[in-house]
Amino acid sequence: MTRQILIGMHLGNGYGNLPGAWRAPAVDPTSYTSFDAKVRHAQAAERGKLQFLFLPDGPTHVGDIANEPPNFNLDVMVTLAAIARETSHIGLVATGSTTFNEPFNLARQFKALDVLSHGRTGWNAVTSSGEDVAANYGQHIPSSPERYGRAHETVQLVQALWGSWGETAWVHDKATGRFADPEQVAPISLGGEYVASRGPLYIPPSEQGQPVVFHAGGSPNAHEFAGRWANAVIGAAFTIDDARAQRAAFREAAKRAGRNPDEIKFFAGLMTTITADKREGLDRRITLSGRTFPQRAAYLGRMLGLYLDPARLDEPLSAAQLSEARPSPGDPRSVHALKIARQGWTVRDILAHGVIDYHPVIVGPAAEAADHMQEWFEADAVDGFWVSPDIYDGGVDAFVDGVVPILQDRGLFHREYDGATLRDHLGAPAQYGVDPRITR
Amino acid sequence: MTRQILIGMHLGNGYGNLPGAWRAPAVDPTSYTSFDAKVRHAQAAERGKLQFLFLPDGPTHVGDIANEPPNFNLDVMVTLAAIARETSHIGLVATGSTTFNEPFNLARQFKALDVLSHGRTGWNAVTSSGEDVAANYGQHIPSSPERYGRAHETVQLVQALWGSWGETAWVHDKATGRFADPEQVAPISLGGEYVASRGPLYIPPSEQGQPVVFHAGGSPNAHEFAGRWANAVIGAAFTIDDARAQRAAFREAAKRAGRNPDEIKFFAGLMTTITADKREGLDRRITLSGRTFPQRAAYLGRMLGLYLDPARLDEPLSAAQLSEARPSPGDPRSVHALKIARQGWTVRDILAHGVIDYHPVIVGPAAEAADHMQEWFEADAVDGFWVSPDIYDGGVDAFVDGVVPILQDRGLFHREYDGATLRDHLGAPAQYGVDPRITR
Incomplete structure (x- = not known):
């Protein structure tokens, strides 16, 4: 099968990427607290067959609260749980910090969401680096080696907990009275320098086994972390050359970790204002x-x-x-x-034109966005994009109804979901428990 | 208005309180992972106008996994977020440990759920005391003074964070471009011996302001904690005398904290098998x-x-x-x-007959349960009950369609929700931020 573009949709505060998006005529000014709005935007993205929603998280606010909304969702897990019940195919990816969360709590919530969503969940495992975030936990940001040391331990504990109720442990056979196979429900009893957990986590596998691990970042630490553990990278690049170099760095890191580099997908950011002219x-x-x-x-x-x-x-x-x-x-x-x-x-x-925004910005007809995506994709600079519309109410539809059909007509984007899980959508290999190809 | 019985429904693993509930003919044996089942049970309880759902949490499993399901929900917050979208009135109460959670994370998730549910959320703030729970976090259980010391600090931080975006801070006025009043969005910068947080938490008030605090426990520490902070107590009592003494102890503790004792409601447990005979x-x-x-x-x-x-x-x-x-x-x-x-x-x-179960058990016609509840209530032993049916599929309906109408006919239970929030249902006073009547 020909390689096609993968697309995620950024879901942030409910308004869009423009500071004044909340004031746009089409936008509900209460979208920040409106779960109706979040569900509406998610359903629009699913109508476009997008592979996943991506919910970044701080958790903090950076900005001018008098005039602009906070950057993030009220709570990414609560938001995705609400969305999961009212969508059926689109992947649900949220950021969860390895710096300020217990591995057991991360493992539990992401796997519960994965079960709720029937195998559509992804965990963007990142380290926190802002002192404003640390202050919310009464702490300071640890050094980079400490943060990445804890991150590596955390992802291993989380994946081990995800596999601690075995793949076929859950029998639930009314006739024999066998609820579960106790041989397959085992403590993990793992501990490192920073975190530890005994387990087991009492959650059976989802339809995709366990959530997909994402990462975001561009440092050598990020390359090594994602190369070992991630199936997808939320990236940021302003030029094809930059994106191609970043993608290559992650692929090389995956090879060094003994993996097939095709198992790690690189997503560049793209901000869109899709209009008739x-x-x-x-x-x-x-x-x-x-x-x-x-x-x-x-x-x-x-x-x-x-x-x-x-x-x-x-x-x-x-x-x-x-x-x-x-x-x-x-x-x-x-x-x-x-x-x-x-x-x-x-x-x-x-x-x-958005020339000093956080990502490349397309302003204008849908074909311009499609051209941009095609050019980057065909230059092997990306596996796909995470798209951030200027305004969600209307802007998601403009992308879905404008850009998506063009990409489909060019054979660059799928017309239907081939599978039902996020692993299916990303072509991520089956996994349960800690990736056995990784040497610990 | 005459005082009436308040009723909560226990929602645990999805099956019911009998070890073999998952094998009952009417029960879906996959209810443990089925959010359809949880929503179905919640909707049945709401049809009966029950004041709240109560989701206890360990998080651990105690039992015989070969033959019996785990005790708790996959994840209480993910479960309640899913339920919130598909119910409209019933309160949503979950346990969140003050021992193994960061105050900022507790504050954020419970308030996000409160906004999602339009003011129906309650936080059962408890200390964790099981070494099996501690082991999941790679820790040991702290001493009782340490656990309650951290609990008192945590609830104050959480309530302060809940109030850190002021009651009228969120303007969202498209015409003037004023998103929020920056004077009302302030750090809390509180820290104690155990926990600290700077804040603010960027979540505006819900329809009830902020979640209602519950507590569970029977020790003098529990009396003092609930007396200062809680509006409801999830209790356990086998006799009227025991329940009356417990209720009185909590009411006395509330008085010592300078509160009106009517602001703390005591709920006794009740397990039901409602059948024709x-x-x-x-x-x-x-x-x-x-x-x-x-x-x-x-x-x-x-x-x-x-x-x-x-x-x-x-x-x-x-x-x-x-x-x-x-x-x-x-x-x-x-x-x-x-x-x-x-x-x-x-x-x-x-x-x-359930004579050695965790709570009084009613086995038989609905009128027996109604009689039990009436007797305890009229003896001033309780403000209400949290009811745990033997099996959820069918058992919630048996309670709602059998016991509730009898209580209504006797004038002991309301026929409709008078308000829309959990504070309305419990008669809990309005509160935003840390309870100003409490001296810190």
């Missing part, structure tokens, strides 16, 4: 994030080695500015920003 | 728990100061045995057991 998209972005543009103009200027006057957003860069501009070698976004500037857009419109 | 109920219990009767006969004998031959379960106690019997003063069940024995039942039938 680009002008409409730029105007929406100006309306919903223009408040931040004066500061962003200064930032854009620094990226290009120029001074940009925040009071003159309605002018394009002058010929003199364009010839003076020097893209910052430390910021991969700056080459793209200069390219947009050279097209003659005003500073306001350059910013509305 | 007693014989049918006894036979069901023999079928579904008779496997345990040989050992239980020996235990019953010790309670009565007798030797009971496990091979002679089909005989009643002889006249000589009845006159020799001495109820154990240390076991409040023994007087009741002897009363049943004197009625001439066989040993098997005495055991089928």
Whole structure:
């Protein structure tokens, strides 16, 4: 079978990736607390046959609460449990920190969700690195070796707990009165330098055995962790070359761990404003994030080695500015920003293109997003994308009804779910308990 | 308004309180992992206008896994999140240990569930005392003063976090662009000997403000903890006198903490086998728990100061045995057991009455359960009951369709939910943040 693009949908605070998404006419301003809204967005993504939903987590808030919502869901597990009952195929992936959670609690909640969702759950196992997060637990962030040391131990304990009720342990045979096979329900009794657990965890396998492990990050520590334990990486890259290099680094790490590199999928971020024409998209972005543009103009200027006057957003860069501009070698976004500037857009419109956002931004017709995805995919830069719409109400539909059919017509995206579990969707191999190919 | 009985329904492993409940003809043997089953049982309880569901938690398993299911839900929060979307009024109460959870994680999940359920959540804040639970966290159980010290700190941090996004902080006014009032979103920066958190927790109030605190336990530590922090106590009592004394102790503790004692409700446990006649109920219990009767006969004998031959379960106690019997003063069940024995039942039938179960057991017509509840309630021994049916599939309905209408006809139980939140159902006072009447 030809390799096809895999797509996840970012579900954050319920509004979208624009700071003012909550003010968009189509958006319910109470989506932050509305589980109706979360379910609606999840169902829209499932209608598009997307492989998974991805719920990042801090847990903290970074931003300007007077004008912008918090970044994350109220609680990722509670949200996904609600969504699980009202969807049937789409994968459900949430971040769970290995730094500030007990392995037993992580193992239990993710496996319960995996059973509830009939095998659609993924755990984005990450270390926490923000002091604002640590402070919520009355702690400081441990050193990087400590954080990754604990992460490696935690994932092994969690996977061992997931396998501690054996694959065929659960008999539930009314006729014989045999509830479970006690030979297959065993403590794990594992302990390391940072965490320990006896177990067993009393949860039988889900339809996919156990949740799929994801990771996010770009450091050598992240490569090694994901190479050993993950089937998917939530990545961030601004250029094809960067994405290709990151993907290759994760694949090499998987090989070093004795795995088939095809078992680890690399997902680049993509932010979308899908509209009939680009002008409409730029105007929406100006309306919903223009408040931040004066500061962003200064930032854009620094990226290009120029001074940009925040009071003159309605002018394009002058010929003199364009010839003076020097893209910052430390910021991969700056080459793209200069390219947009050279097209003659005003500073306001350059910013509305999202040139200094966290991921590449597509503003305009669906075909532009499809082109971007095709180009990156065919350059072997990614296995897929995690897509973050500008606004969820309407924006998920715009992607699903606009971009997805184009990719399907080009043979780049599946038309139906072939299987029912997240492992099926990702082509992740069957696994139960700790991956036996990994030497501990 | 006349005081009426309050009723909660115990939701455990999905089967019921009999060890062999999973084998009953009406019961789905996969209920342990079936969220359809949990939702079905919750909806049945809601049809009966019960005030709340109560989900205890270990988390561990105690029992004979070859023949009996684990005691608890796969995960109480995941289960309640699923139930919340498919019920509208019934309260959702789960146990969360203060010993092995971070206050920030407890605060976040319970408040997210409270928002999801539109103000129907309760947190049964308990200390963990089992070494088998501690082992799942690679730890040992701390001393009692340490456990209750951490519990007192934890509940204060949790309630402070619940109030850290102010009651009117969330403006979400599209017209003005004001998302929240930053003056009302403040760190709590509380720390004690055991736990600390900076906060804030970024979750606005639910329809009831914040979750209701429950407690379970019977020690002086439990009285003091519940007296200060709880609006409800999940109790266990075998006699009216015992229940009355326990209720009084909690009420006195509330007074010592400067509270109105009516703000703390005491719930006694009640196990039910509701059948058209007693014989049918006894036979069901023999079928579904008779496997345990040989050992239980020996235990019953010790309670009565007798030797009971496990091979002679089909005989009643002889006249000589009845006159020799001495109820154990240390076991409040023994007087009741002897009363049943004197009625001439066989040993098997005495055991089928549930005389050595964890709570009083009603076996027989619905009116017997109603009589028991009325008698205890009118003796001021309880504010209500938490009911544990022998089997959930059918047993919840038997209670709801049999016992509830009798109590309603006697004016002892409400016919409709008067309000929409758990605080409404319990008559618990409004609260947001740490209870201001409590001196810290």
